[in-house]
Amino acid sequence: MMDDSGAILREALSWARKGRKVALATVVSTWGSSPRAAGSRLAVDEDGHMIGSVSGGCVEGEVLANAEDVMRTGRPALLEFGVSDGTAWSLGLACGGRIEILVEKFRDRPEFNQIVEQLDRGEETAALVALDSGERRLVEGDTQFDEASQSLVAAALARGVETALDGPAGKFFLEFWRPPLSLIIVGAVHIAQALAPIAAAAGYRVALVDPRPAFATPQRFPGVALHTEWPEDFFARIRPDSRCAMVALTHEPRIDDAALIAVLRSPAFYIGALGSRGSAEKRRERLRAKGCSEAELARIHGPVGLCIGAASPPEIAIAIAAEMTAVLRQAQAQSLGSAAE
Structure with missing residues (x-):
């Protein structure tokens, strides 16, 4: 499966609409030599169906194990793996880098439907995801933030790359959903x-x-x-x-x-x-x-x-x-x- 976030989102929505529990894992930050870039995604349902990837296969097993807890409790998990981490080492993340992954319970929400509609029109969407709660807020032309956060978001949007942000209101991840x-x-x-x-x-x-x-x-x-x-x-x-x-x-x-x-x-x-x-x-x-x-x-x-x-x-x-x-x-x-x- 090609790395198409739109395809991952559509499949996750299909699973959720069938009443299945679903988790979405997203790479939110990387350091050094990392197998996947920030913004890489993986979706998994309660039956073990999976689409996408958040690593070269070296930490997926640990991510899936945490996804089971997230689907059961609804509480997001922020996972970090690195070469000094014994679990990550045993799973093969020995390339000298670290990777941070947000695992959240996925639900059929209006913001995801809006993202799909914009992808269908060939448009990209940016969103801010709170790393402590998984709450997602679409960033549109008239979106307002406090002054300090506004400058952080504006600078990150100008770069056009997925970025972890540490603002006055807490830690966020700026994500992009782009057409293939x-x-x-x-x-x-x-x-x-x-x-x-x-x-x-x-x-x-x-x-x-x-x-x-x-x-x-x-x-x-x-x-x-x-x-x-x-x-x-x-x-x-x-x-x-x-x-x-x-x-x-x-x-x-x-x-x-x-x-x-x-x-x-x-x-x-x-x-x-x-x-x-x-x-x-x-x-x-x-x-x-x-x-x-x-x-x-x-x-x-x-x-x-x-x-x-x-x-x-x-x-x-x-x-x-x-x-x-x-x-x-x-x-x-x-x-x-x-x-x-």
Whole structure:
């Protein structure tokens, strides 16, 4: 199961609406080398059905044991594991870090339904969770806090990352519920066949666009949403958002250029295009002639992928997925487009 908080929330709501007891575990803070980032979630019901993850598998057993007590008593538990913790060591958390996990009883509450509605509209939601009670308060444009808390929340919202906050009213966790990442691949080529499952495993919803039906077939791309239309028609219907990446892979200007022009004028977080440095320069010349600005052209990662010496289609797909991740997480990494000749 991909790391999709929306899917975890929907499944937990489904269990709760069937009358089952449910617990929700959330990573609220980490130190050092931790297996999962803050905001990672796991839901479990009284029958042991589970979705999501809060570690690499090393502390899940202890979390599930505490979840049974939380479901029974309704009282939240704040768990901390680290290498100095004998239990965590025996369970495998020996990577030198610590992790803090809030386990709360999950109920079908209005705030969760509002989060689902906003996810369905492609919108993200922020909420403050009190670590002592599990009370959740959605953060909206008109939400008011005391002056000290207001500045803390505003700074955390600006960073856009899940954060534990120690304010005047107690300890809170600022969480985000975001729509899943998406990847639009233009070109049903061999690299795309390797890239699609890699991206899906990393949590992306993958769509493939190629006006050549002989290439874009379910046999070559099982489980991928296929669109056998020209990119200009596809992007007339679909506007990429800030959670979207697009990679143009056909090497055919009639197909790739239209896709690039459409996506360069969107808030997509990553735009890549296959080709050598020479073909990348020719592409920039064509796109300039079609009205693309220098700022827009600078958004294209081309040659696409990180500089890892990739040669085969699967290796190139790995390099592309790695560069997408580096851009998403704002990590410093050398791309092929910036590597020395």
